[in-house]
Amino acid sequence: MRKISASYIFTGKEKLLKNGVLLLDDEGYVVEVQDTKGNLREIPMLEYYNGIICPGFINAHCHLELSYMRGMLQKTENTVGFIKQMLQKRGSLNGNIIEEIARADKEMQLNGIVACGDICNTEDSFITKAKSRISYYNFIEVLGLKDNEAKIKIEKAKQLAISAISSDAGPASIAPHASYSVSLSLYNEIKLIAECNNSIISFHNQESLEEDALFGNKKNELYKYLEIFGLNKNTFPKTNKSSFGSIAQYLPKKNNILFIHNVFTKKEDVELAQKLFPKHFWIFCPKSNLHISNCLPDINIFKDENRICLGTDSLASNNTLSILEEMKLLQANFPLLSIETLLQWGTLNGAKALQIAHIFGSFETGKKPGVNLIYNLDLQQLKFNRKTKVRIIASC
Known part of the structure; x- marks a missing residue:
């Protein structure tokens, strides 16, 4: 089981979850998306990233x-x-x-x-x-x-x-x-x-x-x-x-x-x-x-x-x-x-x-959409810039 969090998680449906948590099983399938309402507590083995996590x-x-x-x-x-x-x-x-x-x-x-x-x-x-x-x-x-x-x-x-x-x-x-x-x-x-x-x-x-x-x-x-x-x-x-x-x-x-x-x-x-x-x-x-x-x-x-x-x-x-x-x-x-x-x-x-x-396309239970991290962006204004990049966190 992987536990992934980031500054924001984009679920695929026009919604950003601040400090949300994405749970994947060992094969990369979505188990659950947790909305922490921005209040992320300490979770063992949690991977945390600065940026936006989104589906492939x-x-x-x-x-x-x-x-x-x-x-x-x-x-x-x-x-x-x-x-x-x-x-x-x-x-x-x-x-x-x-x-x-x-x-x-x-x-x-x-x-x-x-x-x-x-x-x-x-x-x-x-x-x-x-x-x-x-x-x-x-x-x-x-x-x-x-x-x-x-x-x-x-x-x-x-x-x-x-x-x-x-x-x-x-x-x-x-x-x-x-x-x-x-x-x-x-x-x-x-x-x-x-x-x-x-x-x-x-x-x-x-x-x-x-x-x-x-x-x-x-x-x-x-x-x-x-x-x-x-x-x-x-x-x-x-x-x-x-x-x-x-x-x-x-x-x-x-x-x-x-x-x-x-x-x-x-x-x-x-x-x-x-x-x-x-x-x-x-x-x-x-x-x-x-x-x-x-x-x-x-x-x-x-x-x-x-x-x-x-x-x-x-x-x-x-x-x-x-x-x-x-x-x-x-x-x-x-x-x-x-x-x-x-x-x-x-x-x-x-x-x-x-x-x-x-x-x-979205983080929903049972899907395997892949997980991308978008980083080097303005997280205050939620804007891309020339330095904004993407890397793969989990393959599909």
């Missing part, structure tokens, strides 16, 4: 297979610039892609991440995932703008999903890439599969300002670039709505659905999501957003904080795979965000989104 972090969005692109891509002002760089340099590593993936997985572990929703376009990450301590959920990403290729794209995705599962890389589901990269035929195929399997869906949403124009009558930079891949005037309906408002009808309504990025999401889009998708989650990857578009989501319009999660995106657009670093950036830019709120976004909410909250 959940990285709700990553592209582990792109880890070899660390530092390759320059900052851009929009998605087109980023995509162009990526396609030019993808596969150009002189070293070993698998080794870079393993290195990134280890980095996430050291940063206190215990579970990850990961985008897959290849099998490259499966070997690492099968050996990892991190619990992965694999989103097999599908994209294609030509209606006559939809069946072929789906069959390839099915084979990749089977490979993920048979490799012990974790569960897998087929997911559309983004509003601007999936034909209506492909949306319909993905929706049917998701509804039949009640699978989790991931969807890159409104990462670029240019997406909305595709559903109007404007030929912007993104439109012209996508013409290379088969985009034409008949690919998408001309709704004159936002990209989210235009595509929402083609997405499954009853599944857990993760909307990724949401940099240019508006209040009416949030309201539509609340109306149509009872199991939706908003995933923010702020460091990546600054790298690709130099913008952050308007946090204030996302009222239901129980549906907000955090992700790192890939090392193609980020220099770390750290949920703590994402939280630090958000608090620096949105100082009214409480540390409790940010910690819930980085733990329990992500576990709910990936349907693993029965194991991870």
Whole structure:
């Protein structure tokens, strides 16, 4: 039995317990959380830490297979610039892609991440995932703008999903890439599969300002670039709505659905999501957003904080795979965000989104969520700073 206490314990549910006590059994499962009301008495064999104890972090969005692109891509002002760089340099590593993936997985572990929703376009990450301590959920990403290729794209995705599962890389589901990269035929195929399997869906949403124009009558930079891949005037309906408002009808309504990025999401889009998708989650990857578009989501319009999660995106657009670093950036830019709120976004909410909250995300009896210590922070004001770090107290 381990008895762990700290300046504060974050239970996973927007609550900080001052001088609380966490009891773990010998295998790391939660036995009990004790609220001392701040009055910690002498307890034999007690481990005490200066800082905040919290459950292991959940990285709700990553592209582990792109880890070899660390530092390759320059900052851009929009998605087109980023995509162009990526396609030019993808596969150009002189070293070993698998080794870079393993290195990134280890980095996430050291940063206190215990579970990850990961985008897959290849099998490259499966070997690492099968050996990892991190619990992965694999989103097999599908994209294609030509209606006559939809069946072929789906069959390839099915084979990749089977490979993920048979490799012990974790569960897998087929997911559309983004509003601007999936034909209506492909949306319909993905929706049917998701509804039949009640699978989790991931969807890159409104990462670029240019997406909305595709559903109007404007030929912007993104439109012209996508013409290379088969985009034409008949690919998408001309709704004159936002990209989210235009595509929402083609997405499954009853599944857990993760909307990724949401940099240019508006209040009416949030309201539509609340109306149509009872199991939706908003995933923010702020460091990546600054790298690709130099913008952050308007946090204030996302009222239901129980549906907000955090992700790192890939090392193609980020220099770390750290949920703590994402939280630090958000608090620096949105100082009214409480540390409790940010910690819930980085733990329990992500576990709910990936349907693993029965194991991870909070300190509740019978769970084994891992235990992180956040230290070198302002414990008086409960604020992160540049020196704030995380280390693992108990593995999951």
